[in-house]
Amino acid sequence: MADQYAQFGEDKRLSEIPALRWEEPPEGPVLVLLDQTRLPAEEVELVCTDASALVEAIRSLAVRGAPLLGIAGAYGVALAAVRGFDVEEAATALAGARPTAVNLAVGVRRAQAAHRDALARTGDVRQAAQAALAAARTLHREDAEASARMAGHGLALLDELLPGGGHRVLTHCNSGSLVSGGEGTAFAVALAAHRAGRLRRLWVDETRPLLQGARLTAYEAARNDMAYTLLTDNAAGSLFAAGEVDAVLVGADRIAADGSVANKVGSYPLAVLARYHHVPFIVVAPVTTVDPDTPDGASIEVEQRPGYEVTEVTAPQVPVAGAGGGIPVAPLGTQAYNPAFDVTPPELVTAIVTEEGAVSPVTAEALAELCARSRQVTIS
Numbered sequence: 001m002a003d004q005y006a007q008f009g010e011d012k013r014l015s016e017i018p019a020l021r022w023e024e025p026p027e028g029p030v031l032v033l034l035d036q037t038r039l040p041a042e043e044v045e046l047v048c049t050d051a052s053a054l055v056e057a058i059r060s061l062a063v064r065g066a067p068l069l070g071i072a073g074a075y076g077v078a079l080a081a082v083r084g085f086d087v088e089e090a091a092t093a094l095a096g097a098r099p100t101a102v103n104l105a106v107g108v109r110r111a112q113a114a115h116r117d118a119l120a121r122t123g124d125v126r127q128a129a130q131a132a133l134a135a136a137r138t139l140h141r142e143d144a145e146a147s148a149r150m151a152g153h154g155l156a157l158l159d160e161l162l163p164g165g166g167h168r169v170l171t172h173c174n175s176g177s178l179v180s181g182g183e184g185t186a187f188a189v190a191l192a193a194h195r196a197g198r199l200r201r202l203w204v205d206e207t208r209p210l211l212q213g214a215r216l217t218a219y220e221a222a223r224n225d226m227a228y229t230l231l232t233d234n235a236a237g238s239l240f241a242a243g244e245v246d247a248v249l250v251g252a253d254r255i256a257a258d259g260s261v262a263n264k265v266g267s268y269p270l271a272v273l274a275r276y277h278h279v280p281f282i283v284v285a286p287v288t289t290v291d292p293d294t295p296d297g298a299s300i301e302v303e304q305r306p307g308y309e310v311t312e313v314t315a316p317q318v319p320v321a322g323a324g325g326g327i328p329v330a331p332l333g334t335q336a337y338n339p340a341f342d343v344t345p346p347e348l349v350t351a352i353v354t355e356e357g358a359v360s361p362v363t364a365e366a367l368a369e370l371c372a373r374s375r376q377v378t379i380s
């Protein structure tokens with residue numbers, strides 16, 4: 001494993017390897033992605049020259065995680081615009097590439113609106129394309145700022161809930177700099193605790209079936225010299241029972257108006273475990289993840305992924321392959337249940353931490369008030 005990390009450069013911090021960047025080589029603008037399907041073994045860049053390549057990268061999870069999907073979606077609209085493609089068509093394809101993470105549609109709409117406004121105002125397609133690009137850049141920068149503020153609010157909440165310090169935090173999926181313009185959401189809080197000398201241990205759920213915890217969160221934790229331990233998702237129960245978890249920190253893909261939280265499948269069982277063991281279950285997400293148009297958890301569309309992600313393990317370098325290109329771990333023809341997300345009801349969520357502060361207890365009224373406050377801050 002050490003050798004695999006070495007190829008990234010011994011002295012290179014993960015924060016120096018952006019998950020995504022806009023570049024303008026002489027052949028024309030491109031969106032460069034760090035292909036997350038190849039981490040931690042290889043650092044491979046994926047260069048998107050049009051929105052359809054980006055749609056494919058989003059579907060394959062080369063680029064993933066709610067905040068980064070929003071940023072990518074906005075740049076995707078800009079890419080279509082600067083390269084002279086049909087912007088409305090590209091926006092529709094991008095926004096529909098994955099259904100659960102609301103940030104994707106929010107990011108796409110933001111760049112699309114900037115493009116439409118500039119086109120209506122100036123009638124100049126080049127100016128409209130630059131307006132879309134400026135909107136994407138602003139969103140990218142805002143996400144980095146929001147990430148830093150979430151980390152501050154989240155650490156303050158942890159310290160308040162766990163006054164003894166020495167926090168032992170369990171996290172699920174990946175919510176660090178690989179999903180953000182900054183240092184992420186839930187992971188950014190754990191990282192802030194680590195930097196403040198108050199993180200005793202980060203428990204990292206491997207996050208079946210695509211191993212975002214093992215491949216990505218453990219990778220980010222290692223690169224930040226955090227004390228971390230990887231566990232299989234089904235080992236979490238015995239870890240709680242042993243009294244080894246002080247708090248659970250997870251991100252979110254969509255938060256309904258009533259406070260229901262959609263996040264990577266496996267988050268809901270952790271919330272149930274946390275309640276049984278009297279451990280706080282804390283969700284960290286930017287305000288843009290709160291979707292006032294989705295009234296409750298039952299209204300959240302949960303993405304269903306292909307069954308081969310469960311019936312096979314992926315190892316691209318191994319030639320023996322099942323339908324999904326991986327090594328079969330179940331009899332051929334086995335049906336799989338593979339929702340990408342689950343929904344945690346608000347009564348199991350101790351707090352939702354955003355860049356505007358924390359909501360606890362989680363109620364529809366408190367969330368609505370938070371969103372209204374955020375809009376005022378954005379407008380003024």
Ligand SMILES: CSC[C@@H](O)[C@@H](O)C(=O)COP(=O)(O)O
Nearest residue numbers: 064065066173175185251252264
């Ligand atoms: C800040 S990240 C929040 C979520 O997007 C994250 O926890 C998650 O579930 C990502 O799922 P993924 O399917 O890898 O895109």
